[in-house]
Amino acid sequence: MSVAVKLQPEELRVEVVEGRDGFVQLEKAWNAALGAGPHDEPMLRHEWMRAYIENFAPGATLRTFVARAGREIAAAVPLIETRERSADTCFVPMTTWALPVNDHSQRGGLLLGRGWQAGLDLIWERLQQEAGWDRLRLRDLPGGAPDWRLRELAEKAGHPCGLWVSLRSPYLALPKKYADVEAALEGKFRQNLRRRKRRLAELGQVKYELTEGDEALADFFDIEASGWKGRDGTAIAQRPELVGFYTQIARDAAKRKALALGILRLKDKPIAAHLSVVHAQRHYLIKIGYDESLHEHSPGQQLVSEAIRDSCERGLREFDFLGPCMDWKLDWESELRTHTWLTIFRPTQKGRLVHAARFTAWPVLRALFKKEH
Incomplete structure (x- = not known):
């Protein structure tokens, strides 16, 4: 005689996977989660991000924040660490944790699987606890993507956020x-x-x-x-x-x-x-x-x-031209998909100072300069 046993769902937990080798081990579960989630695009596949890491940042410090229940990934955020003092940081030394995305990536985003909202909430809680970063940078997020929940979580927690529109890419509904x-x-x-x-x-x-x-x-x-x-x-x-x-x-x-x-x-x-x-x-x-x-x-x-x-x-169903808006693309279609950089600052004195200078004072001064010239 068999007895039916009701299995309890496994608890969602967050782990920090350190380095490239740990990231490589996530491939199968990563792509399975992507296909089951709300934002499935090729540049978010594990292979695409691995190609970035191995060719553009082979020696960089990589941390991947993974929310999972058992083997199934609910959400994941891979972040590469850089330290800089440049015009982008208003010449203040800052440590940035950023998605593995550049111009060649075409589009940025997070890994969001089933149960992604709860997973992303847990990852954000863990990120706030992590020392070592002054700002988080998510490049080229498409407008309307579910990834923007991270901005809502950050602002609710009192973290200043800066936005910069980077691309408007034509796309054609077929x-x-x-x-x-x-x-x-x-x-x-x-x-x-x-x-x-x-x-x-x-x-x-x-x-x-x-x-x-x-x-x-x-x-x-x-x-x-x-x-x-x-x-x-x-x-x-x-x-x-x-x-x-x-x-x-x-x-x-x-x-x-x-x-x-x-x-x-x-x-x-x-x-x-x-x-x-x-x-x-x-x-x-x-x-x-x-x-x-x-x-x-x-x-x-x-x-x-x-x-x-x-x-x-x-x-x-769609032909996506990707990249910047150019005349030859507009010959085919005028519909544009806006992409934006999201920068989340830690709410420290330094973070608030750079946020105010970079995203409030700087745009105002630039607009005044253009008006006068």
């Missing part, structure tokens, strides 16, 4: 048919796009293909470095840490069949390429490059056209 995308375009741009497509085809066979592998990635790096980025020394191929970061996120995406590495070829020669990830029914356009010698044919926009067409055919 219809079922690409023809509907073209029909919604501004007339002049639509006509130019079609005319340049015909003229490009007059030079030879034009083919768009989605591929993967290191050889295709090398083609992308070469194309991206062939233009002004190569001349300015800012191309991916010119910086080992960028090669490492983008190679890692591309390989990881390929493993889970999420990589969309698109190449536009003219007579089999690559003339434009994009590095993208398809995740949760969205196309994320991470990087794009094209052969500037063919600029009169707009190979970059021809490439984007094909990528959007492919996204419609896949039944995706």
Whole structure:
């Protein structure tokens, strides 16, 4: 005879995982929590953050605050420590704990799984108890994201918070048919796009293909470095840490069949390429490059056209251009997603002083200077 036993749910607890090796061990539970939570994006996956840590901050002090019940993660906040005395700190020495996010991350955020609200509340309580930080920095949080609960918790506890709008990224809600995308375009741009497509085809066979592998990635790096980025020394191929970061996120995406590495070829020669990830029914356009010698044919926009067409055919719901607002992106869509830096200061004399100077006095002085000049 069997007896039914009612199991009690495990208590939610917070632990601080120190260093890279401890962070690596979280991968399986991390990604499972992300998929079950309210804010599932590729740049919040464990592999993406690991690529950042290993390429941009390999020797930095890393602490990951994890709220979990048993093996299941409810919320997690990885923070990298930096010490600085710069214009950003009003030349006051400060220790910052920040998310592993920079311009190449495209978007920031916290790991939020099931029961994330209770988990985030516990993490915030633990952060307040931790010594050693003067401010917390969360870069590029998208507007409306549940991650903003952390600001509510901080302000309720009397911590000064500073906000700075960093990006307004265009995004396109996708219809079922690409023809509907073209029909919604501004007339002049639509006509130019079609005319340049015909003229490009007059030079030879034009083919768009989605591929993967290191050889295709090398083609992308070469194309991206062939233009002004190569001349300015800012191309991916010119910086080992960028090669490492983008190679890692591309390989990881390929493993889970999420990589969309698109190449536009003219007579089999690559003339434009994009590095993208398809995740949760969205196309994320991470990087794009094209052969500037063919600029009169707009190979970059021809490439984007094909990528959007492919996204419609896949039944995706959104094409996210990511990054800053630029004219070529606005040709396709004027809807913008605002991203903001959230900086939380410890309510000490130093913290309040820098917050007031950085987020009150400085903007006022800058506005007055612009008005007078």
